Amino acid sequence: MRDLSGTIAAEATPPGRGSVRIVRLSGPQAVVLLKSLFVPQGPLPWERPRCLCLGAVRAPGEGILDRALAVYFRSPDSLTGEDVVELQVHGAPGVVRGVLDLLGAGGARMALPGEFSYRAFLNGKLSVMEAEAVNALVDAETEGQAAGLAGGLHGGIEGELRAMLEEVLDLRAGWEAGIDFPEDVGDMGLAGSLERLRSMVGQLEGLVRAAPALRYLREGWRLALVGPVNSGKSSLFNALLKRERALVTPHPGTTRDVLEESVQIGGYPLILMDTAGVRATSDPVESLGVERGLKAASVADGAVLVFDGRKGWGDEEEGLLGRLNGAPVAIVANKADLGIQAGHMPAGTFSVSAVTGAGLERLSERLGVWMEAAAPKGREVLSSDRQVEALRGALAGCLAALRTAEEGRGEDLACGGLVEAQRALEACITGGSVEDLYDRIFSRFCIGK
Ligand SMILES: Nc1nc2c(ncn2[C@@H]2O[C@H](COP(=O)(O)OP(=O)(O)OP(=O)(O)O)[C@@H](O)[C@H]2O)c(=O)[nH]1
Ligand SMILES: [Mg+2]
DSSP, X not given: OOOOOXXXXXXOSOSSOOSEXXXXXXXXXXXXXXXXXXXXXXXXXXXXXXXXEEEEEEOTTSOEEEEEEEEEEOTTSXXXXXXXXXXXXXXXXXXXXXXHHHHHHTTXXXXXXXXXXHHHHHTTSSOHHHHHHHHHHHTOOSHHHHHHHHGGGGOHHXXXXXXXXXXXXXXXXXXXXXXXXXXXXXXXXXXXXXXXXXXXXXXXXXXXXXXXXXHHHHTOEEEEEEOBTTSSHHHHHHHHHTSOOSOOOSSTTOOOSOEEEEEEETTEEEEEEEOOOBOOOSOHHHHHHHHHHHHHHHTSSEEEXXXXXXXOOXXXXXXXXXXXXXXXXXXXXXOGGGXXXXXXXXTTOEEOOTTTOTTHHHHHHHHHHHHHHHSOOGGGOOOSHHHHHHHHHHHHHHHHXXXXXXXXXXXXXXXXXXXXXXXXXXXXHHOSOSTTHHHHTGGGSOTTO
C-alpha cells in the first residue's frame, strides 16, 4: 500500500532556469521544517500566516544557500487543507535542488505526482472534477486553450451534473412508487417523467457531442492539406509553419507520407498535415501515400484543398472535393504570383501564393474562425476522457430508461436504465471508488500539483 501521509515537498514551478521558483510543503511538519532552514530577516512567517516574509535559507551550521521569501498557510485555510509553506527562491536549478535536499534531510518526503491535489480532495478543498480541470488547464499552451479549459474550473458543469443526478433519483423514486402503488401515479405522472427524461437525454447528448472539443483544446484541431500533385501543398505547409519542414521540389509526387506539425493560429493549437498529391499512379509506393493522405483527410477536423491556380479548377479537383468528409474545407488556388486562370472555381476560393505569402493571412483568419467555432465554450468543457466516458454511460442509461418506458415495457425495467445513469453520474462527479482514486486519477497529474 502506498504511503500517502506525512509532510511532502515538491517544486510547484516547472523545472528549468527562471527568475523565481517555488518549493511547496504540505503536512503536519511544514512549519517545523520551515523553522529548520529559514532564517527570517523581519516578520516571522509562522507568526504571520499568508504574509510573504523575507529571509535566508541555510542548512543548520552552514552558509546561506539563498535569500528567499516564505509564506505560511495555516490549516485548514490552505491549498491542501493542511499546513502549507511555500518558499520562493531564486530560479537556479541548484538552489531548488539544495532546498529540496534540506527538506528531505529534515524528514519531508518528495511528493508523488498529483499528491497536493489529492490531499486537497481528501480535505474537501477540491472536487475530483475541479482537480481534473486544473490539471487540464496547466497543459494549455495557447490562449484559446487556456480560456476554454478554465471553464471547467468554476464547477459549472459539476453543478449541472449534480442537478441531473437529483433528477434521476427523483424519477427513480417516482417510478418505484408507481410499481408499488400504480393507482396513485397514473399516466399523467408517466408523461411528465418522460418529458424530464427526454430533456436529460438532450443535455447529456450535448455534453457528449462537445467531447471532441476537449481533444481540440488539448491536442489541437487537425487540418489536412490535400490536392492534386504539385499544387503547392508542401509549400503551403511550410509557409503556415514558417519553416522549411517539408520537402518541396518541382517534381510531381514529391510528398509520400503524411507529415504532421503543430502550429498556433488565432490562439488555438492546430495540427497541420501535409499529404501526398492525389493522382492515378502505377507506382505502388506513391499510391500507398495517396491512400494514406486521403485517409488522414477523412478523419481530420477540416481540410484545405490546394490546387494550382494557374491551371484552374477542373474535374480532378471537383472529384477530390467530393471525396472529403463533411468537415469544413477551404479551397485554395495557389501560385497566385504566377497569375490565376480565369474561369469557374467554387465560391469563396482563396487566392494565395505559398511563395510570396500573399493571401495567407485571410486563409489563417478563416482557420481561426473554424477553430473558435469548434472550441467548447465555458461550462461545456469536460476536462478528462474519464468524464466523457462516464457521461456516455449516463446517456446510455437514460436512453435505455426512456425507450423502455416509451414502449410501455414497465417502470420496473425502465428503472434499470435509471440505476445505470445514476451510477455513471455519481462516478463522473466523485471519480468512483475512493480506495484507488489516487492511482486512477491523481497519479496522472504532474509532480508539484
Ligand atoms: N511560383 C510559385 N511556385 C510555387 C508556389 N507553391 C509551390 N510552388 C512550386 O511548385 C512546385 C511544387 O511545390 P510543392 O509544395 O512541392 O507541391 P506539392 O503539392 O506538395 O507536391 P506533391 O508533394 O508532389 O504533391 C515547387 O517547385 C514549388 O516551388 C507558389 O505559390 N508560387
Ligand atoms: Mg508535397
